[in-house]
Amino acid sequence: MVASEFVSELRQRYGIEFKDLSLLDEAFTHSSYVNEHKELGLKDNERLEFLGDAVLELTVSDYLYRKFPDRPEGDLTRMRSAAVRTRAFSGFSKEAHFDRYIKLGKGEERAGARTRLTLLEDLFEAFNGALYLDQGREANIKFAKQIIFPKIDAGEFSADMDHKTALQEYVQQDGEVDIEYHLLAETGPAHARQFQVDVAVDGTVLGSGIGKNKKAAEQAAADDALTKLRAK
Amino acid sequence: MVASEFVSELRQRYGIEFKDLSLLDEAFTHSSYVNEHKELGLKDNERLEFLGDAVLELTVSDYLYRKFPDRPEGDLTRMRSAAVRTRAFSGFSKEAHFDRYIKLGKGEERAGARTRLTLLEDLFEAFNGALYLDQGREANIKFAKQIIFPKIDAGEFSADMDHKTALQEYVQQDGEVDIEYHLLAETGPAHARQFQVDVAVDGTVLGSGIGKNKKAAEQAAADDALTKLRAK
Known part of the structure; x- marks a missing residue:
């Protein structure tokens, strides 16, 4: 017991x-x-x-x-x-x-x-x-x-709350940069669709993420990029 | 109203x-x-x-x-x-x-x-x-x-309940076949790890899936394969 x-x-x-x-x-x-x-x-x-x-x-x-x-x-x-x-x-x-x-x-x-x-x-x-x-x-x-x-x-x-905003704030500390999210793949059956996205800052891919919609995948990619940037 | x-x-x-x-x-x-x-x-x-x-x-x-x-x-x-x-x-x-x-x-x-x-x-x-x-x-x-x-x-x-069992039952209707699951990728930060898996039946890849652990990704891959097989 x-x-x-x-x-x-x-x-x-x-x-x-x-x-x-x-x-x-x-x-x-x-x-x-x-x-x-x-x-x-x-x-x-x-x-x-x-x-x-x-x-x-x-x-x-x-x-x-x-x-x-x-x-x-x-x-x-x-x-x-x-x-x-x-x-x-x-x-x-x-x-x-x-x-x-x-x-x-x-x-x-x-x-x-x-x-x-x-x-x-x-x-x-x-x-x-x-x-x-x-x-x-x-x-x-x-x-x-x-x-x-x-x-x-x-x-x-x-x-x-919002990894995309957090990433933007992080990378723009030293001035304006260009942040782009790209949809890489859509997989899975209709009822369990999965989206894969990566995020590039000034053309360099910094993170990727997966989510049940594009927005969620972008948030995951931003979170991934932030985690890697902060670990540097 | x-x-x-x-x-x-x-x-x-x-x-x-x-x-x-x-x-x-x-x-x-x-x-x-x-x-x-x-x-x-x-x-x-x-x-x-x-x-x-x-x-x-x-x-x-x-x-x-x-x-x-x-x-x-x-x-x-x-x-x-x-x-x-x-x-x-x-x-x-x-x-x-x-x-x-x-x-x-x-x-x-x-x-x-x-x-x-x-x-x-x-x-x-x-x-x-x-x-x-x-x-x-x-x-x-x-x-x-x-x-x-x-x-x-x-x-x-x-x-x-169990897509892997369902897939097995489906493909083995006409005799024994070989079903293999392969881990393709592990991505994402530690707190939101994502696993990507595909499933091959007698050497032919029939489906893929993503999940927060290998088991879940395999279930998703089996479900994907079943969906595609049933749509044939």
């Missing part, structure tokens, strides 16, 4: 007490641990992650919708993407000390899975899935008020 | 009565209508679509999670994708006669937007966003019980 100091910590820091501790336990059981202890017949946290992903998506969407009554849909979508992406969710997991309590298989532990961002993201989702099943969506909103909404209020995800 | 026969139809067919009819009105106002009637200062349905998208994602996820207690996360994710995709949502919109009542600009009307699947998908999402704001999530669940869950129960989305 999940460590008793974690149960105490959840209560003290977040006021969360699980009625059904087996749900909390399931959320903190990685598939690698299940595989190494087949004889125990444990459940891993992947189904809870599936559910928690959707719970968090609505929690964040509802908050953004009400907080920014005058922002167009595109801005809300970009902020939501930034708030629910791996970097954000893995950060929340660490802030809540979830990384200390996930049960891993020995191989994954040695491979450094405990600090892997996607694992921490999945864990944050699984915890929220368990919380939703145990206490209903109000409990997720209460938890988000403590751990997600303050970052939205602080504008932490607004910088990610 | 939205047509009174539609208000009656919603009440009679689905037992839905909006407290705030302006929300229903907003859900049925396309941006092209707003642009053609700037003097009216209307709101289009895009913000409601943003919200409704997340409401529907949770509604479907919750239902699948509870209905299939023994299915692994991968199966749930594929069924969810099938149930919330354009083809599904646009079908629900038509079934509920939403296509009759959307307010369009004249240009879009002439261009055939009223039957465009993505418009009908957005409309279904916007309606659910409006319903959620007006009456809370229980109303969305009640509506889903009438229009979405019966299709899940009938297995309508299970066929889409």
Whole structure:
């Protein structure tokens, strides 16, 4: 079962007490641990992650919708993407000390899975899935008020709102430049169309991106270019 | 305002009565209508679509999670994708006669937007966003019980569960064949990695796909190949 100091910590820091501790336990059981202890017949946290992903998506969407009554849909979508992406969710997991309590298989532990961002993201989702099943969506909103909404209020995800604008600001620091986006390919069946775009600054291709429409692919390309420019 | 026969139809067919009819009105106002009637200062349905998208994602996820207690996360994710995709949502919109009542600009009307699947998908999402704001999530669940869950129960989305298996069954009708998936490219920044894969049957490339991991890209490639094979 999940460590008793974690149960105490959840209560003290977040006021969360699980009625059904087996749900909390399931959320903190990685598939690698299940595989190494087949004889125990444990459940891993992947189904809870599936559910928690959707719970968090609505929690964040509802908050953004009400907080920014005058922002167009595109801005809300970009902020939501930034708030629910791996970097954000893995950060929340660490802030809540979830990384200390996930049960891993020995191989994954040695491979450094405990600090892997996607694992921490999945864990944050699984915890929220368990919380939703145990206490209903109000409990997720209460938890988000403590751990997600303050970052939205602080504008932490607004910088990610529009990568094209951010790229423009970055490359034009030293004067006017010419930024062009080119559509390279359209692939996939009609119901799951994919667009591939690259972005060139003064004729040099700096990044590429894929998206379900041209606009999304351009945003991804701008984000890619910015990431590479900032890493220089 | 939205047509009174539609208000009656919603009440009679689905037992839905909006407290705030302006929300229903907003859900049925396309941006092209707003642009053609700037003097009216209307709101289009895009913000409601943003919200409704997340409401529907949770509604479907919750239902699948509870209905299939023994299915692994991968199966749930594929069924969810099938149930919330354009083809599904646009079908629900038509079934509920939403296509009759959307307010369009004249240009879009002439261009055939009223039957465009993505418009009908957005409309279904916007309606659910409006319903959620007006009456809370229980109303969305009640509506889903009438229009979405019966299709899940009938297995309508299970066929889409696993494209790789479906492709295998399709091409092996006339005997054993060799199916291979090849990773073509990995692109994008670490937090938004994209994988591109193609699928070859007996050495002939039949489809390609993109996904956020190799498994998803392979599923997309299999789906692409199947679509092309079935169109032959």
